[in-house]
Amino acid sequence: MVRDVLPEATEEIAEKTDLYVTYHSDARHLVRLMQCPQCSKPFSTPVTLPCGHSVCRSCLPASKPRANISYPNTPDRLIGVACPLPQCGAEHAAAECNVDVTLTKLMELLKYDISKHRPSAEDSPMLLEEVLRDAIDSPMEEKDLVLVVQPRSRVLHGGRLVSTFAMVELGELRYSSELKYQSLSASGDDYYDLDVAILERLRDVVHKELDCLVCYNMMLDPTTTSCGHTFCRRCLARVMDHSSACPVCRRDLHIPASLQNKGSNTLLNSLLAALCPDLVTARKRAVEAEEQVGNEDMNMPLFVCTLALPTMPTFLHVFEPRYRLMMRRCMEGDRLFGMVMYNKTSAPQGDLGPTQFLEYGTLLEIVNYELLRDGRSFVETRGVGRFRIRAHGMLDGYNVGRIERVEDLSLSEEGSLEQTETTAAQEVAEEFSRDYPDAPLPTPVTLNLHSTQELLDNCMEFIREMRQASAPWLSARIVQVYGEPPEDPATFPYWFASVLPIAEEEKYALLRTTRVRERLKIVYSWISRIRGQRWPSGSSCSIL
Amino acid sequence: MAALPKRIVKETERLSKEPVPGISAVPHDDNLRYFDVTIDGPSQSPYEGGLFRLELFLPDDYPMTPPKVRFLTKIYHPNIDRLGRICLDVLKSNWSPALQIRTILLSIQALLGAPNPDDPLANDVAQAWKEDQSKAIETAKQWTAQHAARPTA
Numbered sequence: 001m002v003r004d005v006l007p008e009a010t011e012e013i014a015e016k017t018d019l020y021v022t023y024h025s026d027a028r029h030l031v032r033l034m035q036c037p038q039c040s041k042p043f044s045t046p047v048t049l050p051c052g053h054s055v056c057r058s059c060l061p062a063s064k065p066r067a068n069i070s071y072p073n074t075p076d077r078l079i080g081v082a083c084p085l086p087q088c089g090a091e092h093a094a095a096e097c098n099v100d101v102t103l104t105k106l107m108e109l110l111k112y113d114i115s116k117h118r119p120s121a122e123d124s125p126m127l128l129e130e131v132l133r134d135a136i137d138s139p140m141e142e143k144d145l146v147l148v149v150q151p152r153s154r155v156l157h158g159g160r161l162v163s164t165f166a167m168v169e170l171g172e173l174r175y176s177s178e179l180k181y182q183s184l185s186a187s188g189d190d191y192y193d194l195d196v197a198i199l200e201r202l203r204d205v206v207h208k209e210l211d212c213l214v215c216y217n218m219m220l221d222p223t224t225t226s227c228g229h230t231f232c233r234r235c236l237a238r239v240m241d242h243s244s245a246c247p248v249c250r251r252d253l254h255i256p257a258s259l260q261n262k263g264s265n266t267l268l269n270s271l272l273a274a275l276c277p278d279l280v281t282a283r284k285r286a287v288e289a290e291e292q293v294g295n296e297d298m299n300m301p302l303f304v305c306t307l308a309l310p311t312m313p314t315f316l317h318v319f320e321p322r323y324r325l326m327m328r329r330c331m332e333g334d335r336l337f338g339m340v341m342y343n344k345t346s347a348p349q350g351d352l353g354p355t356q357f358l359e360y361g362t363l364l365e366i367v368n369y370e371l372l373r374d375g376r377s378f379v380e381t382r383g384v385g386r387f388r389i390r391a392h393g394m395l396d397g398y399n400v401g402r403i404e405r406v407e408d409l410s411l412s413e414e415g416s417l418e419q420t421e422t423t424a425a426q427e428v429a430e431e432f433s434r435d436y437p438d439a440p441l442p443t444p445v446t447l448n449l450h451s452t453q454e455l456l457d458n459c460m461e462f463i464r465e466m467r468q469a470s471a472p473w474l475s476a477r478i479v480q481v482y483g484e485p486p487e488d489p490a491t492f493p494y495w496f497a498s499v500l501p502i503a504e505e506e507k508y509a510l511l512r513t514t515r516v517r518e519r520l521k522i523v524y525s526w527i528s529r530i531r532g533q534r535w536p537s538g539s540s541c542s543i544l
Numbered sequence: 545m546a547a548l549p550k551r552i553v554k555e556t557e558r559l560s561k562e563p564v565p566g567i568s569a570v571p572h573d574d575n576l577r578y579f580d581v582t583i584d585g586p587s588q589s590p591y592e593g594g595l596f597r598l599e600l601f602l603p604d605d606y607p608m609t610p611p612k613v614r615f616l617t618k619i620y621h622p623n624i625d626r627l628g629r630i631c632l633d634v635l636k637s638n639w640s641p642a643l644q645i646r647t648i649l650l651s652i653q654a655l656l657g658a659p660n661p662d663d664p665l666a667n668d669v670a671q672a673w674k675e676d677q678s679k680a681i682e683t684a685k686q687w688t689a690q691h692a693a694r695p696t697a
């Protein structure tokens with residue numbers, strides 16, 4: 001299908017025009033984003049507080065000793081600052097109230113650009129009338145009280161944005177106030193073009209200045225550290241996976257990698273949303289695409305570590321930075337990832353060649369995620385399926401793969417297989433005993449003679465024997481973790497492999513099976529071996 | 545494979561558009577994370593006049609972890625060992641994601657101008673440097689002439 005590029009381009013222009021119309025008609029809102037909520041003047045050397053709000057450094061209340069704080073016990077944390085913002089009201093540690101480097105520079109640039117657009121001649125008169133927010137909100141009875149504060153008005157030039165900012169600089173527009181605009185132009189011009197010209201500039205300054213030092217992109221959800229440096233929220237989180245130091249000034253940040261409870265920079269986010277909403281959307285989409293590995297079906301994160309089994313729990317202690325990131329992404333997504341074992345012998349793995357990991361693995365679902373303060377985590381998972389890796393790649397330091405689920409045959413196929421196998425074994429057995437009446441039946445034949453249920457019953461019998469012999473691998477503690485043996489022949493082998501202390505490489509064989517009988521026979525072979533080793537020695541616990 | 549992160553694309557672009565004097569870094573066509581690097585020996589150092597070849601590789605989790613850099617040209621220097629490995633704090637514990645290929649190569653160039661035998665990687669060279677500095681510098685000059693000669697056109 002051939003797509004015309006024209007409609008899309010037009011749409012983009014329309015989007016931008018919408019933006020300008022919005023800000024021409026709501027210049028007040030945009031200017032408020034450059035105004036300190038405390039002193040109502042343009043921001044001067046702003047500080048961004050741990051709650052994500054900003055005020056001028058000179059507008060921070062005096063610090064005072066904090067009561068009943070003993071952790072973290074550094075002298076600068078024992079001094080507190082009462083947050084001046086009514087929507088927060090918390091007491092912040094003085095150590096965390098530092099000048100916001102990015103915001104300070106940005107405000108200076110915006111101020112400079114607006115001053116450059118100040119008209120040289122007084123030829124664009126407009127009447128600006130302050131509308132007190134309190135007067136709007138208050139009920140009639142209280143009006144007398146509110147009227148003590150008089151709304152102000154002025155005639156200014158340069159379009160809505162420039163004149164609104166001028167009023168703020170004059171200290172005549174309260175942070176909470178709205179504005180009414182009335183053009184005094186003889187020709188009825190509402191100075192829309194003047195607003196578009198300055199908006200174009202401001203938009204440019206904001207998106208150039210808010211470039212993240214970690215990813216070299218426009219900041220996505222900017223988040224400011226206690227030392228006053230700002231990064232994309234996800235970039236800061238990734239940095240914290242590796243080190244607790246600020247990438248710019250190397251100060252120790254003491255923030256957990258999840259950034260839980262850490263507010264994003266409210267003002268920078270609002271400025272981006274106001275001036276560059278199209279770029280923010282594009283950036284969000286790009287990040288989503290990036291995390292999808294660029295190839296939509298190579299989307300299964302692979303944890304190369306240990307053997308995990310379907311239906312059974314697997315417990316992980318995650319400390320490697322790349323896996324911290326992977327777990328966080330899983331938690332934000334569908335909570336699923338693939339567990340594969342190391343390929344210790346570098347044996348070729350089907351079409352994949354001698355990969356670092358084995359080609360069959362278990363799909364795990366996170367059921368419990370406990371994040372520690374230092375960024376490590378304890379993860380409890382449950383096996384929800386098996387897979388085979390068909391292709392693999394890397395994403396931010398960890399492996400990802402395109403997987404194909406490994407499923408058991410249908411029950412009807414399983415049934416007819418049981419029939420064929422047992423019937424054939426019957427015939428072989430009869431023939432064998434005719435020919436060699438004194439010899440015992442070969443093991444494969446004995447195995448095939450058993451019905452699937454008999455195979456399971458024999459396994460269960462072995463468990464009972466082992467319990468009577470108090471085998472340590474069947475202790476109460478282990479049963480508490482893995483549960484009682486399941487009576488379903490399909491899942492019993494997974495339980496058995498989870499509790500039995502034999503090499504993981506042997507248990508791995510279960511992941512490749514597609515037939516229940518096949519799995520039970522593998523278990524059976526382990527049991528026969530244990531019995532064979534146990535009985536001759538005469539001791540019930542020589543092996544296990 | 546994952547697409548090349550925007551950051552690496554931007555760094556590469558900038559390295560070719562605004563090159564650092566005395567340093568070049570060019571990625572391989574078939575592996576954009578692997579760079580052929582050359583550094584001119586700084587003037588007034590024993591490496592003056594030499595052209596040193598290095599390899600630089602950006603690991604999968606770059607910039608969370610530092611680039612891997614190694615000298616390919618033989619060099620007599622107390623902080624660079626026989627295999628070309630470099631003892632430089634910003635390549636190890638002092639790495640920060642705010643650093644970049646450009647700043648790392650500048651640090652390496654600066655290291656050539658200021659060998660530090662008190663924090664050695666090549667112990668024998670450091671020992672020689674401490675015992676008889678002028679002799680060590682002479683050796684470094686000889687090695688430079690022998691191994692780091694510029695290709696003559």
Ligand SMILES: [Zn+2]
Nearest residue numbers: 049051083088
């Ligand atoms: Zn606050």
Ligand SMILES: [Zn+2]
Nearest residue numbers: 036039056059
């Ligand atoms: Zn203020």
Ligand SMILES: [Zn+2]
Nearest residue numbers: 212215232235
């Ligand atoms: Zn970023």
Ligand SMILES: [Zn+2]
Nearest residue numbers: 227229246249
């Ligand atoms: Zn910092």
